[in-house]
Amino acid sequence: MMRRIRTLPRPVTGVRLADAARIYLDTISVSNTRATYAAALDRLVADFGADTDVAVLGSEPDRVSGWFTYVWGAKSAKTFNIRLTALGSAFGYWREQDWLNGDPLMRLRARPAPPDTSKALSRERVAQILRSDVPLRDRVLWHLLYESSARAEEALTLDIPELDAGNRCAVVTRKGGAREVIAWQTGTARLLPRMLAGRKTGPLFLTDRKARPSVAANDVDPSTGRARLSYRRAAELFEEHTAVFDGGPYTLHQLRHSRLTHAAEDGASTPVLMKLSGHTSVRSLAKYARVSDEGLRKFQADSDPAARRRRGH
Structure with missing residues (x-):
């Protein structure tokens, strides 16, 4: 289990990390999103210290990126990117409040997700x-x-x-x-x-x-x-x-x-x-007009001879 990161230098703006996290989470009205973002912020507060000043994070991008990579570097691209988005959004809010200067995540980039052959949603x-x-x-x-x-x-x-x-x-x-x-x-x-x-x-x-x-x-x-x-x-x-x-x-x-x-x-x-897509080439349209997994299952169910016979009775 990772040892707690040593507490960073004393406050500059006077805004505690725990308070900043709570205030930011209170701005999120969707409960599921708030819970997802809280997971990342709770870990940040636990490892860097509740009393750490938010302002100090901006001067420690190497430490923050090293911590982030240690905690989530071995996770899937999806988890890595969700945690990165959560902290990036919180840091952006804190910058708007003038609690933070710079970007503690400047050393990090979102990871490419594995190729998805079924991008259409159900x-x-x-x-x-x-x-x-x-x-x-x-x-x-x-x-x-x-x-x-x-x-x-x-x-x-x-x-x-x-x-x-x-x-x-x-x-x-x-x-x-x-x-x-x-x-x-x-x-x-x-x-x-x-x-x-x-x-x-x-x-x-x-x-x-x-x-x-x-x-x-x-x-x-x-x-x-x-x-x-x-x-x-x-x-x-x-x-x-x-x-x-x-x-x-x-x-x-x-x-x-x-x-x-x-x-x-x-x-x-x-x-x-x-006309719907605005494409001028049928070739460009082809990748969007593929039948989805859901559509394939529906077609098979609707065209199943046994199912038609049952409906006939």
Whole structure:
């Protein structure tokens, strides 16, 4: 069992590590995510000392990375990355509070996950994700990405005037610069007005905080002063919230992949799939339109002659 790391130098900001961990965890409203992140933070507090000043961690990246590698280096890439995400998120919050300078994890990088030949999520798992207890903005984004199969980068660049809410569609700039229509379904349509709350201009998806003075004017909502939500932050939030699922965390891209796979399983034609995905090449579309394991099992069950005979009786 690892011996406790010697207590680091005395406080600089006066914020105890145990208190900082508790305050950060209190900002996480999803119980499963909070429990997952608490596992990493509890180990950090136990090994470095509850009374250690948070500020000192920023000046000890070698010690922190050495400790992290010792504790989780032999674990799977999934566990390693989840713990890294948890601590990285906490450290980011502490920097925002001016309790910490620098990045204690600067020596570490996420590990590549083993190749996944079935990236599409099951319909049940998608439904669970879309029902998650998360802020309204995130629920709208996730519904939109799944229902429209748009790329996250395309959806996040949308401005409110580009929406045609009555026809449940919008024009986005596709990869390569083409302007094309994406369309959504009832899930997005029901949630969208609640998120907009009467806003008529500005970016569709906004950050939780006021924009910095350096942010471009077209990326700021004039009525709230908040900035356009970035892809990096949206991806980070999705991974945080889906880390609690078996097989998680997932990526925003998997929502798009899943929608295309499910549409193919439902019998959508190649032209419809190409329009849905924005691909101009059938070859590029092929990897998304593969039938999932779930779809294969359903096909076999539905086409089983014995099952048809039983239904006939």
